Amino acid sequence: MTEPVSGGPPDAAASMQRALLAQIAQLMTELHPQAAQRPAVHLDSRLDRDLGLDSLSRVELLARLERHFGVVLPEAEALAAATPAELVHALERAAPREAIVATAVAAATADTAAFELPDGARTLPEVLDWHCRRHADRNYVRFEGGTAHGTLLSYGELRQGASRAAAGLQALDLRPLDPVALMLPTHPDFLIAFFAVLLAGGVPVPLYPPMRPAELADYWRRQAGTLRNCGARLLLVDAAMQSHRHLIRSMTGPVEHIVTVAELGDAPLRHSATPGPDDLAMLQYTSGSTADPKGVMLTHRNLLANLRVMGQAIGVNADDVFVSWLPLYHDMGLIGACLGSLYYGIPLVLIPPQAFLLRPERWLWAIHRYRATLSAAPNFALELCVYRVPDSAIQGLDLCRWRLAFCGAEPIFEETLERFSQRFAPFGFRREALFPVYGLAENTLGLTFPPTGRAPRILRIAREPFLQRGAAQPAPGTATLSFVSCGQPLREHEIRIVDEAGRELPDGMQGSVQFRGPSATAGYFHATETTRRLFHDSWLDSGDLGFVFEGELYLTGRVKDLIIRAGRHIHPQAIEQAIGSVAGIRRGRVAVFGSYAPDEGTERLVVVAETRVADATALDALRKQVNAIAANLSGGPADEVILAPPGSVLKTSSGKLRRAACRAAYEAGTLGKPHRGALLAVLLRGLGENVRSRLRRAGALAFAAYAWTILALLLLPAAVALAVVPGTPSRWRAMRAIIRVLRVALRLPLTLHVEQAPPARPCIFVANHASYVDALVLLWALPRPVAFTAKAELSRKPLFHWLLSRLGAVFVERSDPQRSTEVVAQAEEGRRDFLFFPEGTFSRMPGLLPFHLGAFLAAAHAGLPVVPVALRGTRAVLRDVERLPRRAPVEVTIGAPLVPQPAADRWHEALRLSEAARQFLLDHGGEPDAGDRPLPVSPPP
Structure with a gap:
């Protein structure tokens, strides 16, 4: 049953107001089920400061109002509403729900031209110019929703618009590498402004625009620190913000000019700046405490390096289409979606974030409508889709082309991924499309990616x-x-x-x-x-x-208890300090932390403040004051404010705030209920962990010193054995005896698995290479002496040359397959085995590196079996560039021999042997495949 909405008789209007207030009261009851007293809801109540509704809660309220009244609210007005009375006006202007039934599906036409990339470009303007020279008329971005709905922006239009705006910036005396602040919504003006600043020689500084004009004063107070830090003299805004320019100018410190893109004029650009690859391309401010704004400096080299490795990792191709609702001031939205699509020349569809938050199904329908293959969302956004999107709104939805759903920017939870996958599987969504990633502004954007085509691990x-x-x-x-x-x-x-x-x-x-x-x-x-x-x-x-x-x-x-709520980073320290100065709150007895909300897919902002105030009216006033401070410093009110008795906020013995312990007590329901025995136990556990941590560090150092001492003591008998013992087999046995002593002295847990004994005839053993200790472990594990194939450069170091030669090593250039074949052919006559590390080297990062093919070409040429030997755990014992060994379990697995086929083509047989050996080492070595680089050798002529 829905309520009437339009401006009808007074009874209908009063009924609508009552229903609206009832919806707000119901939402507040659900948000604070344990609250003994909740603030009264009136038409003039402030949604944030009086009622404590943050941005996500307000979006939930708007969605409920749409469902209850069967309407579609005007987005900008509804999201800007600060009171229930303003929501009434938005309801009066709402359209019937039937107005947003699924629009006609028009598949995007893929460009079938050759997929070329601007590999030679050194800067972002060079990337744009590269595309303009080849296909200036090709569409770059389509805007869906918002004031730019239906607008198309081609590469040529972006370049022309940016050139005109750049001329206007230069007319305002923009100096080289001057920061220029951009406070623009999802609109063509943002992209035009971004490139205009670069073409004019400046540095763009994307900042988030205010959502509600009524909160401009609070917004500018929060932005003042950022503007002071970057020193921007020019601020680019949209027409709605320009109408508040007098207020803005009084609060923005160094800003001298506040202009819109349209006001920059229409004159042609006299000269374009020519930035170098190491010049600043942008400042990316990390959202957080306004007391300590941090502008991450990103150069053109940084940006292009990240875009290239990310695109290579996911295999961007000409069939890809990117749909994004992420804010353009956020690195995922700007760098990942916009600049990534620009570099690879793939179609991009941009949706205003407000449109997504109000109706998440719009994002899904855009993916359907434009046959998108790539899109991204933080964890909380996936939860919104699971719980906010009704089945009736997605009938006929098809997500089968969506191949990568990037998920990052905030903690990722297994439950969210599972719920999203199950909810949208009937609509063609594949679990393998979920793509949890990790990145941060300090690394431009992406840092770690999983393999494509694999379900989340x-x-x-x-x-x-x-x-x-x-x-x-x-x-x-x-x-x-x-x-x-x-x-x-x-x-x-x-x-x-x-x-x-x-x-x-x-x-x-x-x-x-x-x-x-x-x-x-x-x-x-x-x-x-x-x-x-x-x-x-x-x-x-x-x-x-x-x-x-x-x-x-x-x-x-x-590490520092950063709170991430709905994609925004909130540092608790500044909020705690400000709340601690409130009369009635115990200074230094305030804890601010995040608590994961499963139903929202993000963290809730919780404030715990100790007070001796007991009167209910005074407590209510104090709670409002605390919430106002939290809202001012974090951009939204706290989800819960707990005014607790003295002793509730937990601290260490040295007086440091224990936010994690406070969070655990809050989630367990024991916060504010101190128990002497429990507090003593907590204190003792903390002291015990501190002692254990120090003992572990001391023990690690002591073991390292002991290990090097034992190794030094064994060097003399090892050198004597190598010098005086006749014959390579005897020296091998002597070295194995010394290694057994080393193993016992250090109590190293070594385990040997033999799937199949190596054949009696000569073999080529191949092992993965992860550590300095690999050779010692193999001396212990292999059943008979083998001839190590060592890098040729070691032969030029006298000590290493003598040690390895006495063990029968042969020095080869592994990139020279002909030389390796000759060595093995000669060795075959002497009935000897060979050991290769086909990676040729090792690095500190886990991963099986690309193989040199010398060992496998040699095996194919000489008809020798290849025996794979997987080493697991040696990297933990002594990692590259490390000098302190550790005691760690090591496993050695000897696999079944891989026998070359005599009649097969040698090159293809070497490839087959290499692939089979590589798969065995991946299966048993416990490390990922890092061999996606080109093969190090080419087929022989």
Whole structure:
């Protein structure tokens, strides 16, 4: 049953108002079921400060109003409404629900021309010019919804519009590399302004525009720190914001000119700037506390490096179409969707984020209508689709062409992925399309991607080892935690996990995630000290916690308790400090944290503040004051404000706030109910963990020192044995005896598995290469002496040449298959086995590198069996560039021999042997495939 909406008789209007207020009251009851008293709802109540409805709650309210009244609200007016009275006006202007039945489906026509890429471009303007020279009339973006609905923007139109706007910027005395702030909605003007700033020689600074004009004062107070930090003298806005220019100018500090794109004029550009690849291309401000704005400096080289490796990782092709509702001030929306589509020349459809939030089905229908293959959304957006989209709104929906659904920007939860997959499977959505990724502005955008075509990988680990010491141990059963894999680092990028002391941790241990690569920023704009804290030698600190398991990254939390709510990053420290200054609140006794809300797919903002105030009226006023501060500093009110008695906010023995413990107590329902014994137990556990952590670090250092001492003591007998023992087999046996002593002394857990004994005749053994200790492990594990094939450069180092020669090693250039064949042919006459590391080298990052084909060509030429030997765990014992060995379990698996076929073509037979050996090493080595680079050799003439 729906209520009448139009301006009818007074009784109908009063009935509509009552129904509206009842819907708001019902929503507040659901949001705060435990609240003893809720604020009264009136037509003039402020939705945020009086009623505590944040942006997501208001979107939920609008969706309920549409369903209840059977209407379609005008988006801009409904989203801008600050009071129920303003929502009444929006309802009076609403259209009947039937007005948005599914529109006619028109498939996008793919461009069948050759798929060329601007590989030689060094900057973003060069990318745009490359496309303009080849297909200036080709459509680049189609805008769906909002004020630009139905607008098409071609490459040529973008270039022409940007050139005209750039001339206007230069007329306003824009200096080289001057930052220019862009506060524009999803509209062609944003893209024109972005490239206009680059063509004029400036640096674009995308900032989020205000959603509600009534909140401009609060909005500008939050933006003041960012504008001061970047020092922007020019601010580009839309016409709606320009009408408030007098208010804006009084609050924007260094800003001298506030103009729209249209006001920049229509004169031709006199001269385009020619930025270099290492010049700034943009400043990406990370959303968060206004007290410490951080502008990530991104160069053209950073951006193009990231776009290229991301596109290579997902295999962008001419059939791809990208649909995005993500905000253009966000790195996923701007860099991933807009600049990514620009670089690869694929069609892009842009939807205003407000349109998605109000009616998520619009996003899904756009994917259907334009036969999109690529799109992206944070975790909370997938939840919106699951719970907000009614079945009646998606009848006939077809998502079968959607091949990659990027999910990132906030924590990703297994339950959300599963619910989304199940909900939309009847509409052609494949679970394999879900694509959990990890990235951050400090690395331009993307950092780790999973393999395409694979369903999300979920790792379930034992709860207690992880909570006690951060050890991720796979385990079945119910007492487990589950984490979603974000995949492997993109090509040329690396990650590592470190402890509090900055020492790299082995796989499966939780620590801080650090990264490096060509997409990494040089630092934060005008923030020397913050930049200094970002870097650790060549590594950058992500601020996130996680662990690596079998070469893939699993994120577990945030180092500094960052709260992510609906894609926005909120730092609790500034909010806590401001609330602590309120009269009636105990200073230093405020905790702000995020608590995951399963029904919303994002985190709830919770404020816990201690007070001695007991009067109900005074408490209500205090709660409103606290919520107003939270709204001012975070962009929206808190989901829950708890005014608790003294002693409720948990701290360490040294007085540091324990936000994680407060969150756990809140979720367990014990916050504010102190128990002396429980608090003592918590204190003792904290002290015990501190002691255990220090002991673990001391133990690791002690073991490393002990291991090097034992190794040094064994070097002398090893050298004597190699010098005086006659014959390679005897020397081999002597070395195996010494390695057994080393293994026992260090108590190294070594395990040997033999699937099939190697044949008695000569063989070529091939093993993966992960660590400095691989050769020692193989000396212990292989059943008989083998001749190591060593890199030729080692022969030029006297000590290594002598040691390896005494063990029968042969020095070869592995990229020279002819030389390898000659070596093995000669060795076959002496009835000897050979050992190759076909990767040729190893790196610190997990992953089986591309193979050199010398060993396999040699085997095909000489007809020798190839015996694969998989090493698992040696990287954890001593990683590349590490100097401190660890005690870690190592497994060696010897596989069944791969016999070459005599009559087969040698080149193709070598490829077959290589592929079969590689698959065995992947199956048993416990590391991912990092062999997507071109093969290192070509077929012989």
